[in-house]
Amino acid sequence: MGLTRRAVGAGALDTGLALRRRDENDLVIALAGNPNVGKSTVFNALTGMHQHTGNWPGKTVATAQGYHNDGEGGLLLVDIPGTYSLLAHSAEEEVARNFICFGEPDAVAVVCDAACLVRNLNLVLQVLEITPRVVVCVNLLDEAKRRGIRVDLVALSHALGVPVIGTVARKKKSLSALPRALRAVVERTRKPLCVQYGTVLETAIARVCDAFSGKELRRLPPRWLALRLLEADPRLLAEIEAYVGAELLADPALVQALDASRTALAAAGLAGDALRDHIVCAINEKAAELGALAVRAESPDRGMERADRWLTGRRSAYPFMLLLLALVFWLTVVGANYPSQWLSYAFNMLGARLDVWFSALGMPAFLHGILLDGIYRVLAAVVSVMLPPMAIFFPLFTFLEDVGYLPRIAYNLDRPFCRCHACGKQALTMCMGFGCNAAGVVGCRIIDSPRERLLAILTNAFVPCNGRFPTLIVVLTLFFVGVGTGLVSSLLAALLLLAVILLGVVATFGATRLLAATVLRGAPSSFTLELPPYRRPQVGKILVRSVFDRTLFVLGRAAAVAAPAGAIIWLLANTAVGGESLLLHVSGALDPIGRFLGLDGVILLGFVLGFPANEIVLPIILMTYAAGGTLPVLGGTAEIGSVLLANGWTPLTAVCFILFSLMHWPCSTTVLTVHRETRSLRWTVLAVFLPTLLGVLSCACVACVARLFF
Amino acid sequence: MNEIWNLSDIEIGEPCRVRGLSASGAMRRRLLDIGLVQGAEVVCVGRSPGGDPRAYRICGAVIAIRAQDARDVRVERGVRWV
Structure with missing residues (x-):
């Protein structure tokens, strides 16, 4: 489970499980297994799809299906959530059990981790009680070998009475025997091993x-x-x-x-x-x-325990976490600076060229305006401000995921979450929220207790998603660091961003505790979490996956929303009523509220129009200022700064903007996802109001205090 | 016969053997699922910075369990195995 098309797109809506066979002779294969045994990797290798994979348990929170053709016919593979047993207790385990029991798959492939085969065999034996058409796929053989573990596949197959194949799912070739074995068990079933109960x-x-x-x-x-x-x-x-x-x-x-x-x-x-x-x-x-x-x-491998002594140690765990986070932000800030400038330069050049062409074509002024000054300019701002930080942050984040660091974060933070009467796995969903809040909300399915899951869903929007990161970086840099390219200024920017993120994390804890003390009262339930072995990340795959599956997809979604928003702003700015443009009327009407919060009407309008996607908030604000006639051309960070300063931004405005950007209504995708996950209007409304209320309160307080002292 | 303790009492690095569960319902099944069955060998391999939960090696996998839940697992100390 993660930030993929499936998780955040319209297709993420659960439509039940409609099996999409291409041919009636296609075999339906259920892909079962314990969590974190490389099930999704097997699925991806066979189907060529980009089901999200990462080294932490519980990523597949809904069933995915994909198609594989091995020359003899089609296999419809269904990747079901990882489970330890079929005596289900959590929502995702129920999904897995129900598909194997009632989904009538033609065969089941049970993927096992060679390094802890005994526990995996539990599930195999349980599946064998339901169907004899089983192929056992002993995966991660290479990793087990490194840890001194050897598996006798022939003996195992003999004892189980079903085919057993050894695989290294990262090497596609090793999977070639799987389709054949699956076809064989469907055609001719042997009587498998049956557990005797006395x-x-x-x-x-x-x-x-x-x-x-x-x-x-x-x-x-x-x-x-x-x-x-x-x-x-x-x-x-x-x-x-x-x-x-x-x-x-x-x-x-x-x-x-x-x-x-x-x-x-x-x-x-x-x-x-x-x-x-x-x-x-x-x-x-x-x-x-x-x-x-x-x-x-042979001898068990102790490397992981040595690493964990540092990464989860009493004194070193939290400093290391902060250092790692700071490093990620610093790389993002430094790396994004130059491409952002190049992009905005290129967009300005192209804009000037388009201006000339449109005039030469004799295009009507209305069309010229709405296309160039409306749609093109907002799109250009979205791409040049948002693309570079995303393209850097997403791969870095995927890297941490792939290595297996995320479960350690949940492990380290379980204690504080437990104090808030919540579950440590909320740390995992919080981390996913850094990528996209909608994905984070879906990810909350990994939490078993319904009460704790609701806590995690309702507070997910407090961590800034990737749509808000670049905005935060720009405003922080402009007002508190100063535009510069030196090491000191970039470090300072990264540290400030870290402080803002920590503020979001503190808000998450506070809101969780508040909810747990009021509407979602209850004692913390149990917590068991597997800490998987660290795995060597696949750098090439990380890059491809995070750029195509995440960055371009999220950017595409933002652009799709930005274009109509640009058109609306242009129309508002160019429709005059009573001598004043509509835009001035609207932002003027919002102005008193905005001023009260330490913002202004235009900023508030930006947040309102940014409801479909947070990425477009800052571009809309800039557009609106520009449409007001102050400055015609948008450019790099420095130009953005001069636009904001010319429109009366002060450090106070920046602080309130950052606070409000951290805490306001979640974007529309997230709100829809919350509704889908909770199936309740009441909780959805709360998910919108809680962050908004906290944002309004904190902005109003800051603005009040500032007015008293300055 | 060694004394019976709770899993939460076990020191880091100390091996022990499961002698039974006093949990019931969903938690009992969860503990059984992760391999805490009668006779299973368990080592405590570390604790989180807050002291709780702790990490245990069970069936070759490392699993974090809170003290509150580990208290429901009865174990035998002084076990010697690799």
């Missing part, structure tokens, strides 16, 4: 199975169904009945068999939790037995 439970299972005879169970195997009925999970029972299309417990014979079995089990001490433990332990023991058979481990 005499008492086996007798009970047999009795319930007898009661099923003659019933339509569709694809559900009686043995699996009997176990689940004996466990009596009401939610799963409802799903099963919806799938089978009949009320199973309406049959007196079945109810009687279940009652008799439960009595017998209770007599043997196997009721409730004890029964579940018994089942899980039997599966675990079988997995351990298989592990002893097929896995040879």
